[in-house]
Structures are given as C-alpha cells and as structure tokens.
Amino acid sequence: MSKNKKIILSALLLALLIILSRFLSIKTPILTISFSFVPTMLCAIWLGPKWTVLINVLGDLIGATLFPSGAFFIGYTITTALAALIYGLLLYKKEEDTYTEKQFIIRVILASVLVTVIANIGLNTLWLSITTGKAFMVLLSARIVKELIMIPIKVIVIIFLERVLRKPFNKYLRGEND
DSSP, rough: OOOOHHHHHHHHHHHHHHHHTTTTEEOOOEEOOTHHHHHHHHHHHHHHHHHHHHHHHHHHHHHHHSSSSSOOOHHHHHHHHHHHHHHHHHHOOOOSSSSHHHHHHHHHHHHHIIIIIIIIIIIIHHHHHHOOOOOOOHHHHHHHHHHHHHHHHHHHHHHHHHHHHHHIIIIIIIOOOO
C-alpha cells in the first residue's frame, strides 16, 4: 500500500476514533461504553503497530484538547498507546494471507483479552483511582463486569467487520493501482 493511501486511511480512522470515543459513547464517572475499539483494531489489522499507536495517541490528544470531558491525564494516553501496540503486534496482516482464519480469530481473542486485562482493567482503573481519589478495589469490581461483557462483543464485531471489509480493502487499498 502506498504511503498516500496509508495517510488517507489513517486520517479516516482517526476521525472515526474521535467521533466514536467523544460523541457516540456512554460515559459515567467510572465507566465508559464505546465502540472506539473498532477503528483501533481495523488500523491494527491493516496498517500495523506504528500507525495504530500514532492514531490512538493523536485521537486521545485531539479529543482531550477539542472535546474535553475532564482534566487531561497522561496516564490515559499511555494506556491507549499500549492497547494500540498490543492490537498492532497481534493483528497486523502484512499480506492478505498472512495467517489463516482460525489463527486470526485466536489472535483477535488474545488481543482483546490482553488489552482488557492489562490496559482497561489494570491501568485505566489505576488512573481512575488516582484522578478521582476513590479506592482501586471499589472501582475494580464495577469495571471488571463491564470489561468481561465487552470482550465477546469486541471479538464478534471485529471478526464480522474484517470479513465484510476484506474484499474492498484488498481491491482498493492493497491493489497496485496507486
């Protein structure tokens, strides 16, 4: 894929990330329910870890600057970068047939579980405890339930979207007609 196509695709995914995370999400003081994982995971599959980390960090910084929902805290940016790195390392497909469908499903499940445990339950709960002053264990119980519910949703949505978008992606973006 040409560099121009990568930049255009990453800009579209960045815009989608900001819209999904800032405008089309349900936010409470201790929980956020959002589909902002979709552009992150699609970027990880199509563009790899470097682009995914870049898009997530930019999405967090732009979103926090233009559409703040509280004070900026660098911990959340670190968490989004780590989640993007995990997704990018596990899901990136350099070529169309990098790995089989079964391997892809296993990678999506593994990536979702790792990001959920390390980033969402671990680090984000720590940052939330620091920023709100509430006890870590109190926040942890509510967040674990939400995150465990979200794992199968993430896996099903990403596998479905990747299958639906595979042909157009390969035809228009991986094609040699730059």
